[in-house]
Amino acid sequence: MRTDTAPTISRHDYQPYPYRLTQVTLDFDLDPGQTRVQAQLQFEQAATSLQPLVLNGQDLQLESLALNGRALTPEQYQLNDDTLVVHPDTGTFTLEITSLCQPDKNTSLMGLYVSGGKLFTQCEAEGFRRITWFPDRPDVMARYRVRIRANKQQYPLLLSNGNLLEQRDLADGRHEAIWEDPHPKPSYLFALVAGSFDCREQTIKTRSGRDALLQVYSDVGTYNKTEWALDCLTRSVKWDESRFNLELDLDRFMIVAAHDFNMGAMENKGLNVFNAAYVLADADTATDAAYRAIEAVIGHEYFHNWTGNRVTCRDWFQLSLKEGLTVFRDQEFSADMLAQGLDGAEAESARAVKRIDDVSTLRLAQFPEDAGPMAHPIRPESYQEIGNFYTATVYEKGAEVIRMQHTLLGEAGFQAGLAEYFRRHDGAAVTCDDFVSAMESVYAKQNPGKSFDIFRRWYSQAGTPRVQVSLSYAAEDQTCTVTLRQHNPPVGIEKLSTPPQAKPPLHIPFALGLLGQDGQALPITHEGKAADTIVLDLCHEEQSWTFTQIPEQPIPSLLRRFSAPVIVEFDRSNADLALLTRHDSDPFARWEAAQTLASHQLLALVQAFARNTAPEVDPHFIGTWRSLLNDTSLTAAYKARVLSLPSQRELLEKTTPMDPLGVVQASRYLRVELGKALVEPWLATYHANTDGDTPYQPDPASSGRRTLKNLALNYLMAAQHPQAEQLALAQYYDARNMTDRMGGLSALVHYSTSTECGRALDHFYEQWQQDALVIDKWFTLQAVAPTTSVEKIRALMVHPAFSMRNPNRARALIFQFCLNNLQGIHTPEGYAFWADQVLALDQTNPEIAARLARAFDNWARFGQPQRDALHQALEHIRQQPKLSPNVSEIISKALN
Numbered sequence: 085m086r087t088d089t090a091p092t093i094s095r096h097d098y099q100p101y102p103y104r105l106t107q108v109t110l111d112f113d114l115d116p117g118q119t120r121v122q123a124q125l126q127f128e129q130a131a132t133s134l135q136p137l138v139l140n141g142q143d144l145q146l147e148s149l150a151l152n153g154r155a156l157t158p159e160q161y162q163l164n165d166d167t168l169v170v171h172p173d174t175g176t177f178t179l180e181i182t183s184l185c186q187p188d189k190n191t192s193l194m195g196l197y198v199s200g201g202k203l204f205t206q207c208e209a210e211g212f213r214r215i216t217w218f219p220d221r222p223d224v225m226a227r228y229r230v231r232i233r234a235n236k237q238q239y240p241l242l243l244s245n246g247n248l249l250e251q252r253d254l255a256d257g258r259h260e261a262i263w264e265d266p267h268p269k270p271s272y273l274f275a276l277v278a279g280s281f282d283c284r285e286q287t288i289k290t291r292s293g294r295d296a297l298l299q300v301y302s303d304v305g306t307y308n309k310t311e312w313a314l315d316c317l318t319r320s321v322k323w324d325e326s327r328f329n330l331e332l333d334l335d336r337f338m339i340v341a342a343h344d345f346n347m348g349a350m351e352n353k354g355l356n357v358f359n360a361a362y363v364l365a366d367a368d369t370a371t372d373a374a375y376r377a378i379e380a381v382i383g384h385e386y387f388h389n390w391t392g393n394r395v396t397c398r399d400w401f402q403l404s405l406k407e408g409l410t411v412f413r414d415q416e417f418s419a420d421m422l423a424q425g426l427d428g429a430e431a432e433s434a435r436a437v438k439r440i441d442d443v444s445t446l447r448l449a450q451f452p453e454d455a456g457p458m459a460h461p462i463r464p465e466s467y468q469e470i471g472n473f474y475t476a477t478v479y480e481k482g483a484e485v486i487r488m489q490h491t492l493l494g495e496a497g498f499q500a501g502l503a504e505y506f507r508r509h510d511g512a513a514v515t516c517d518d519f520v521s522a523m524e525s526v527y528a529k530q531n532p533g534k535s536f537d538i539f540r541r542w543y544s545q546a547g548t549p550r551v552q553v554s555l556s557y558a559a560e561d562q563t564c565t566v567t568l569r570q571h572n573p574p575v576g577i578e579k580l581s582t583p584p585q586a587k588p589p590l591h592i593p594f595a596l597g598l599l600g601q602d603g604q605a606l607p608i609t610h611e612g613k614a615a616d617t618i619v620l621d622l623c624h625e626e627q628s629w630t631f632t633q634i635p636e637q638p639i640p641s642l643l644r645r646f647s648a649p650v651i652v653e654f655d656r657s658n659a660d661l662a663l664l665t666r667h668d669s670d671p672f673a674r675w676e677a678a679q680t681l682a683s684h685q686l687l688a689l690v691q692a693f694a695r696n697t698a699p700e701v702d703p704h705f706i707g708t709w710r711s712l713l714n715d716t717s718l719t720a721a722y723k724a725r726v727l728s729l730p731s732q733r734e735l736l737e738k739t740t741p742m743d744p745l746g747v748v749q750a751s752r753y754l755r756v757e758l759g760k761a762l763v764e765p766w767l768a769t770y771h772a773n774t775d776g777d778t779p780y781q782p783d784p785a786s787s788g789r790r791t792l793k794n795l796a797l798n799y800l801m802a803a804q805h806p807q808a809e810q811l812a813l814a815q816y817y818d819a820r821n822m823t824d825r826m827g828g829l830s831a832l833v834h835y836s837t838s839t840e841c842g843r844a845l846d847h848f849y850e851q852w853q854q855d856a857l858v859i860d861k862w863f864t865l866q867a868v869a870p871t872t873s874v875e876k877i878r879a880l881m882v883h884p885a886f887s888m889r890n891p892n893r894a895r896a897l898i899f900q901f902c903l904n905n906l907q908g909i910h911t912p913e914g915y916a917f918w919a920d921q922v923l924a925l926d927q928t929n930p931e932i933a934a935r936l937a938r939a940f941d942n943w944a945r946f947g948q949p950q951r952d953a954l955h956q957a958l959e960h961i962r963q964q965p966k967l968s969p970n971v972s973e974i975i976s977k978a979l980n
């Protein structure tokens with residue numbers, strides 16, 4: 085049994101650091117086997133008395149230590165595994181530390197590590213302590229000057245944050261570069277990169293007329309794949325100027341692609357390091373989805389330059405301060421890019437596509453998290469391992485909490501609040517509460533006497549609130565009364581306290597519209613204005629609003645635009661949902677109505693299969709789908725969203741107890757039935773959205789058509805239409821872009837029973853074996869194929885192209901199988917396989933292992949036999965002698 089459980093760190097225990105760090109000078113002598121780092125740190129007393137100086141370190145070998153130029157002997161300091169304590173005798177002093185680290189032994193990909201023969205650093209959240217002894221916390225900000233020395237042939241390029249001051253050759257084939265970053269920063273934003281790269285660059289003029297050099301560095305030979313990335317970066321810079329009034333504050337902004345990377349990308353000041361998957365793209369190798377993801381991640385990291393870097397977090401409990409806000413900003417950037425050149429309802433519908441995708445992600449990843457053992461507020465109260473708190477809650481729910489502030493303040497008010505935030509806090513390390521206060525200052529001006537006192541609770545309350553809706557209509561005086569009632573049941577550790585702690589009500593902006601029986605909008609008069617959509621401020625447990633001059637019994641359109649991260653409880657008939665599906669003028673709510681209808685149908689099928697009764701598909705449901713398919717007013721991108729069935733994982737969340745195999749059966753059955761019943765329109769849709777010979781562009785309109793075409797192909801394959809396999813094969817072999825190629829191959833992998841599928845997979849491998857990102861897709865396709873078993877995955881793991889050390893590859897095969905192949909994973913062998921892989925990954929990369937460990941957080945909600953089997957698999961992990969603190973925290977919470 086494991087003995088050393090990591091201590092729990094609490095938000096309330098925050099203490100300011102007793103010293104200011106005025107200057108950091110780092111000398112790197114790079115060598116993959118052993119790198120020597122000489123650090124010179126200048127400190128100034130910040131507390132009222134002299135206190136011991138505590139520095140963090142991990143996997144470092146200390147060579148020497150000097151205080152104000154005098155070497156310290158081991159009796160003069162305390163050194164243990166993770167801290168070094170020095171006792172300064174003056175308020176202002178310089179500490180010189182020489183230490184060694186071993187990049188090529190560093191498989192955690194935190195600190196300084198080797199990837200593809202190059203050297204990279206990753207310091208967020210606590211990686212800098214693997215580089216040198218340091219006050220590795222975000223509220224200690226300093227100016228950095230960095231000298232890098234390395235072999236010139238092996239590492240022709242030496243990069244760090246800021247500006248390049250000098251570069252020169254040294255003896256013995258080595259060279260050096262000196263970088264200086266004029267902006268004070270916390271250690272988590274430090275970066276260093278060394279190696280051989282292609283570089284694509286462009287000089288742009290920022291709004292004030294300054295020149296800025298934008299550069300994208302990638303593997304030698306991949307220059308042709310960085311055009312899109314540089315274009316995304318340029319658009320990000322322009323967008324932040326035009327929409328948020330924020331100008332680039334650097335002369336040089338660099339992005340570097342790494343093949344081994346734990347996350348998506350990292351916003352190091354002026355030197356972003358990216359997972360290559362979010363940099364490299366061309367028509368032959370990247371799908372439309374990859375192009376959009378690159379745009380989102382490049383935007384996200386760039387936007388951090390202001391929201392995260394200029395104003396940073398006081399401590400890691402405030403992570404959502406930068407992440408929630410920056411996710412909100414990247415979501416808005418992507419939505420604006422989709423709506424470029426459009427206006428009115430067309431622009432709204434284009435933006436809604438992004439909103440739909442974001443809400444789907446939230447429901448898929450965050451809602452279950454908020455209902456499970458890892459539930460935490462967007463500003464967590466405690467953690468054992470901060471790496472475990474880069475969660476959907478902190479990021480995605482955090483973004484929803486920012487979005488609600490945007491809704492409450494309006495665009496202009498939100499901009500004013502943000503300007504106030506920068507006015508107050510530029511250059512500082514602050515808290516979520518500081519952000520809310522800046523926003524509140526504008527809100528209180530707009531709404532005299534009101535505050536964000538209740539709104540603030542979103543930062544401290546876990547769980548997805550439920551909003552019960554009831555509506556009554558009085559024909560005699562043409563009034564309609566809407567009552568909203570909120571409750572937020574206990575989640576996670578809250579369930580352990582008896583009696584359960586009551587959770588106070590939240591401030592929920594609830595957007596509402598009313599439709600007449602003919603589907604037309606019924607304007608609502610609220611706060612003196614008449615509008616088709618109004619926003620109700622729900623601040624108490626229960627509130628009612630009465631609207632007058634409503635000429636008929638209305639059908640409500642609820643939580644338009646998904647105005648709050650809540651679950652709406654309102655019983656309504658499928659007939660009303662069908663009406664909303666056809667007429668709701670809010671494109672988000674319209675999609676929601678179609679999804680709800682589909683969920684009702686799917687859940688009825690799950691039940692039928694569970695009871696062994698004949699499955700039936702409601703002809704009205706098919707009718708609704710037909711009318712959507714034939715609706716010429718919808719864009720292809722929107723139509724593809726509205727006609728997609730809820731994912732199996734989303735549906736699984738709705739079954740009680742969770743019934744994975746029933747969900748698989750029901751999903752497949754409904755796809756087959758929809759395919760068969762609508763064969764002609766699917767076929768027509770397929771052909772109408774085939775772009776012929778036009779050269780590939782990743783623009784929203786043509787990628788929308790490809791998405792819809794591929795959806796049609798899947799329905800036709802599901803229905804075993806006689807032409808479908810030929811269409812899929814032709815699409816695969818003749819494709820002139822990766823979206824079509826993957827669309828064809830994926831349809832085959834999911835539905836074909838012929839040997840053609842295996843041949844196509846072999847052909848794909850042959851053709852793309854040199855391209856790691858494409859081969860990731862090849863592994864993923866097989867991981868999620870319905871026929872794939874544990875045995876097949878084990879066979880793929882011994883394929884020469886598979887490596888557990890590369891996070892992208894592990895995610896492509898292992899994570900995809902465990903998370904998205906319900907049929908394959910929910911078997912006794914599946915669970916044992918999952919536990920084995922968590923333990924195997926934990927030996928080399930605890931951050932990644934802990935993510936896989938979370939796959940069955942919700943084990944207790946499964947029916948038997950899954951529940952007992954999952955419990956056993958979790959126990960098996962818990963019993964292992966040497967778990968990392970990362971995995972240990974996850975497993976112990978799951979078993980709590």
Ligand code: 0A1
Nearest residue numbers: 206208209346347349350351
């Ligand atoms: N701040 C980054 C996320 C990130 C966090 C940790 C990392 O290393 C383990 C890497 C990146 C972002 O939000 O993009």
Ligand code: ZN
Nearest residue numbers: 384388407410
């Ligand atoms: Zn971020």
